[in-house]
Structure formats: C-alpha cells, structure tokens
Amino acid sequence: MTSLMVRRLLSSIPVLIAASMLVFFGVSAIGDPLSELRMRPNISETTLDNIVERKHLDAPLVAQYGYWVRDAVTERFGTTLLADEPIWPDLRRAVGNTLQLVLAAEALALALAVILGVLSAKRQYSIFDYATTTLSFLGFSMPIFWFALILQVLTVNLFQATGTRILYTSGLSSVDPGSGFAFLIDRLQHLALPILALSFVSIATYSRYMRASMLEVINSDYVRTARAKGLRERVVTRRHAMRNALIPVVTVFTVNLGVVLGGAIVTETVFSLDGMGLFFIRALAARDVYPLMAWLMITAVLIIVLNLVADIIYGYLDPRIRHG
C-alpha cells in the first residue's frame, strides 16, 4: 500500500510540471495580459510600464515561465497584476471555502446515493425504483444554475410566507456570525442551499452506478453462496454485495470530483460564495492571468490529491489492490 502511494506521488510530479507548462503557455496564448488594463482610461503609461518591469513581461516567454515558476514556488504564486497584492491569502481562503462546500456536497451525495442505489437494486422494478430513476434523470438534466435559482426563490418565498429565516440565499456567513456552535449553525444556514444544488447531480450519477453495480453483484455466484451458507440477508447485502458494488462508484466519484469542482464555479457564482469558483470568475473578469494560473495549478494539485485518496479507498475496499 505504501509503495503504491509513493509510486503515485512520484508519478504526479511530471504531471504537475506538464500541467504548469500547459497552464502557463496556454494562458499566455490568450494574448497581452495588459490588454484589459490598457482599455481603462485612468491607467497611466507609467503604471503599465511598472507592471511590465515587475512581471518581466518584456522577457522572452520561456524566461517569463521561469520567473513565474520561481514566484509560484518561493512566493506562493506571487502577486496580482495591477494591485500587486499577494495571491495566496485570497486563494487559500477560497480553497478552504470550496473544499467545505464540495466535500460536504459529496458526502451528502455519496451517503444518499448509496442508500438509494442499494434500495433500488434490491427492489428492482418497484415503484421506488422507478421513482429513483426518474429523479436521477431529472438530476442529470437540470442545469445547476437554474436549480440553484429555483432554490433561492423558494427559500425567499418561504421566508416571506413565514417570516422566519431558516436558510440564507447568498454568502458564506452573516455579518456577525457569532462563534462556536452559533457560527457553525450560521455557516450551515448559508451553505445548505449550495450544498443541495451541487449534490443533486452527484446523487443522480452515483445512485445510478450504485444500482447497476449492485444488481450485477447480487446476482453473482459468491452472493448466492453466501446466501446458501445461511447468512442473513442483511449480512449478505452489507458485507458481501455492497462492498464490492462500491468499487465502480469510487471510480466514478474520483472522476466526478473534477466535474463537481467545475460545478462549484457555477454554484459559488450564483450564491456569491467566496470560493474558488468566484475567485476564478473574478480573475477571468479582471483578465489577471496570475491568479488564474495559480487557480489552475491548485486545481491540478487538488485533483491529483483527490485521486490519491481514491486509490487509498480502493485499497481499503479491495484487498487485491492493497496487497498487490
């Protein structure tokens, strides 16, 4: 297991280097990073010249890449284009907030999807099964931004009807969120809608996979053998069937994390959450390539790390991988 992790970690180094090149030269290909600033009438030539000097924009592209990698490694991605503000504090905050959202949404999605998938498989072609199938297709086909907006509208309608605020429609916390338990509750009130919006598609995806792989497993020989041994149905389902059925779901989960992070861009924008999505959109709107590149690199690292976590989960679920 340890050697597997070490191998995976080592192999991620060239991946990261390749990613950094792709990110830098890809973003550089967009064109002059100062073009947006040149449009603003209040920005003087001196300011632009200072930026060119500070960011080495007059150096050859390869040298610029070198400066950027140096800053990324030693200065935590350096500073923004115009304001010369350090990128890292904002990005770190955004990553933390996004991880809260994404991990909570995925935890909810996995828990619900496994239950729904197992029950659907056990009761194949029942009303419950059909209902779950319909709901998951709804989940697939519903655009997140629309679903998020509907959630906001419904929440506000509920507030207007009852006068009691249960959930908030925007932001991460109240102006004065309190501390300790009160802070946690306030955070939950703010995050509930985005978590719901983000997890809906995942629930749909995972439950379909869970149902399919569960169906495959419960009809296999070893499950029949387990039953023939006289094991209780509960034990057969939990110990023998579900554990094996989870393996493909974990694969989908890993692949899907990238999609969910992408979905977080939309979700965070709709709910004005100070996360990586909004960070990305702001950097894009300001045409500031430096935070943009930092964002891309952090996303690459996150995906690699999450893939590694998935490998560990595989090892836990399937001893053949652990001992192989």
Place this chain on the structure above:
Amino acid sequence: MTAPLHRPARWGLLLVVLAMLAAACGGGEDPDEAEAGETAAPGGTEAAAGSEQPASGSVAGGTVVFGANEEPDVLNANVTAGNLFGTGIITTTMFRPAYMLTPDFEYVPDLIDGEAEVTEDPFTVTYHIKEDAVWSDGTPVSSDDFEFTWQTMVNPDFDITSRTGYELITEAVKEDDKTITFAFSELYAPYRELFSTAGGTGVLPKHALEGEDFDNVWNEAIVNPETGEPIANGPFIFSEWNQGQDLTVVRNEEYWGEPAHLDSIVFRFLEDSNTQVQALRGGEVDMLYPQPQLDLLEQLRSIDGIEVEVNAGTVYEHIDFNFAVPPLDEKFVREAIALGIDRAAIVDAIIAPIQPDAEVLQSVTYVVNQPQYEPHFDQYAYDPGAAVALLEDNGCTRGADDIFVCDGERLSFRYTTTAGNEARELQLQIIQAQLADIGIEIEAATAPPADVFTNILPAGSEGAWDIGNWAWIGSPNPGGNIPIFSCDGDQNYQSYCDEAVTEQLEESNNIIDPAARAALFNEIDAAIAEDVPLLPLYQKPTIFAWNESIQGPQDNPTNQGPTWNVEDWALEH
C-alpha cells in the same frame, strides 16, 4: 430493510470530518474576532433601533446592508489598483470632498467654508477649511492636510490614478491652520474637481500618513498605519472587512457635520444579478445599485416594499465616423447617415423599457440632466427622405443592389463595436436595417472589448474601422472633450480635425467663470454638431433600489455614486 450502512457511512463521516477540517483551516475569519454588537442582523428592517429620534418618522441607529456589485482590490481609492467605482461607493461614506458633486451636477462646497477664492493672473485658489472639520481621532482637518494631499498626488514614487490638476500646482502657501492658497502654473478651470471623493478620498490625513509608502497604505483597512485606529473625516469610519464577503463601516462619533443616523452600513458583495434580487426580496440586503438590465429592473419593481429610482447616467453611447476612411470624410455622407438613423426608435427599443422618460442625447458636451445642456444634434432627427435626397444631390447613384455609389465609392461600411454587449448588438441590427432603407450598407465588425479598445479604435488613422460604436463618460467638466475633439487629441481615434474647434477647446482652459465656460462649450458643441463627426445616442441609465424602511437614499448619477448622502439615511420606525 434499510440496513445501517456502516462502511459508506464511515466514508461519509470521513468526508464530513475533512470538510470540517477545511472549514477550520480555510474559514478565513476567526469568529471570536468578529466585532459583536457593532452590526445587527442582515435586513435593515430587523436591525436594532435606539430610542433617540433624529428626524421625524425615523429612528437613530440600525444597520443597512448595501448589496455591492464589486469588491475592491484595495481600499485606497487614490491609487490605480483602487480605482474602481465599487471602491468609491465605500470610501465616499468615510471622506468628505472639498466640493460635493450633487445629483444635479452642481459643485457644492463641503469640507470648505464657502466657495474657494480664485485669482486669475496668476491663477491661485484659496481654500478656507471649515473650522469644526476634524478627523475621527480629533485632529483638525488643516491646511497641512491639503498641502500633504497635493504633495502625495504629485509624488512620482506613487501609483496615483490621476494627477490631473495637482500637477499644475507650483506652490502651497498656508496662511493659517485652516486657510491655504495654491498657486498654479496655468489657469485650471475645473479646480472644483480637486480634493474630490469621486474617484479619490478627498483630503489625506498628514498626521497619519506622513512618511508612509502611499501605494501600500489603506490596502486592507482605512486606519492610521501607526495606531491601527480607523481614520476618516466623513460620517462613517472603517470597521471590518471580511474579504470575499462584506465590509462594514460604523458611525464616526467625532464627525464634525450632521451626525449619521445609522449605526453602521454593511457592504455585502453580491456579483450575480439574480442573487442580488433574491437577497433584496428576502431582506438579506436592503439596497442595490445594480448594472442596468431590463429583466432585473422588472424583477425589482415587482418586489413589495422596494423603492426603485432610475436616472440617466453620465455614460453615453455614440456612433463615430472615421475621417480616415473615404467617403466618411465627406460631410454629406455623415449627414445622410445621421439623418437615416432613427435614434428615437433606438431609445424606445433599448432604454425606454428601463427608463420610460429617457430621451435621445443631443449633445456631446453636456448630458440631458445638466443645466447647461443644449440639444445641438437635434438637427439630425430621423428623415430618411432627406438623407436620400442629400446623397442624390451630391451625385450619388444607386447601384444594382440598391446601395448608393458616390464618386465611384460604394456606400458600404464596417460597423465596429464590442461583441457580447446585448444593447450594442441590438443597436447594430436596428441601424443596419434603417441604413439599408436609404441605400447604405452596414457590415457588422464586432470584436472582443479588449481588442476594440486596444487594437482597433486607436488604429483609426490607419483605417482599422469605418463606423464605431462605444461610450464616453460625461462629466460636469467638459474639459474631458479636449483630447477627444482636438486635431491631435490623444483620444481622437477618428482623425476629426476642425482647427476652429481645436482653438476654442484650448481657449476653454483659460475661462474660469462657469457661465462663460458653459457658453463657450455649447458654442463648441454646436460647431461639432455641424461637422457631425459622431452621433450621440443616449445616456445609460442607473438603477438604485432600496427597502422602503430606509429614509433618505437618493441616487447620484454622477460619478459621485449613490452613497454621497449616507449621513441622511435612516431607518423608519
């Protein structure tokens, strides 16, 4: 038979724990540090209210939550990085200008006692600072501060957004603590724009900022760098900035003017317009100053208990003709195009749904809501018959495809504007159809904004564009027109050159008297209208919406912004 799902449940738990860890390391704020008591719950209507009664029907105290469109990068509104409208909306609550720019485009002395005294030869401006004007730490606002502000604004080490006007000052003479005279190297008519809070923070506190690296003060908080205490001379002072979420200002108890009614104002950063509307509906924010969009306005108007004010703003759309591209250098061609465009129809289609009383802008010098406005471009009211007659009178003939040919040149023009701007694309379609009717062909040449402004427009003299549509920002001081309409002006992208106009524009710099200045500028405007190098269309509207429980908000469509009178805002009983 819902079996307790042990393993998956454990994995779920693991993820939840990870999420919590992420919350712990990335939450960005320490709840203990949040200043309890300073701010009330979101929703001004729910806010705490005191017992003191400052105005009839309103109560002292409470918090108003302003849903802001953009979050500043830094709070120092004087440096380039802080030069955002979103920064100005916040800093205007904390600083007072020498002259306040009011919603009707008037300059009213604010930090100074009466109009500044002016001498013309040599040009000097003497400010009498209000006797009771003090900073929030009790230090008087003094002539030292005015001098220090000038010195900071012209310091080449600092990345100041605009040094305009300050760089003409040659000397400052402090007559006493509250009186200072600036001598200028030449006449500077728009001197009332100096020490302004529209795009700056007015006057700087010398005792707090002297010796500091001005590019790096007030990045994250408007405080005295030495003491860490908030510093301001306006009705509010800085309290707290939760980056990515909100910024709070609280009442300046030392404010020398009429004290603010509210305890605090929270600027909550909401970028998505749908979210803004839902937040206002649900009372999570109390006011909005959104981008003007029709569907947004309809939603705002449908909310009960919300006041909506729509005004003509200072940003105006116009269509420019490039003189470097024949036959657009022929006046009759430009005139024919101007007569062939039904600007009233464009306003009806694009602006009237948002602002029913919108009218066609008929001046490139003053906007409709300025008292000096004169409609010189009204001679180009829609008259397709006259347009065709004009072309025929000048020897143009229709080709087989019905498009006019003048002196061998087919009247077919590229129309350059920014892609992705719905209003501009609609405008383009309307104009295309209208000009086709009078035998002029328009080809769409849209490009991304960065490309239009960086590469295409400035290359006008090389024929990079024929007809262009973009916007200029109007100002109470039409001096901004000098670089646009002078023969060698920096922003004269269209190679328009009328020696007489250039001369008059230069002369305007030497006229101080507002009435005489306005008269000259209107004369210039009439001459420009006669040459028709461009056709003004309309002003972009501004939208300001607030909860009816707040008294006092009034939009200021100038670049001073909607927070110009925050001290008057109060919560109703």
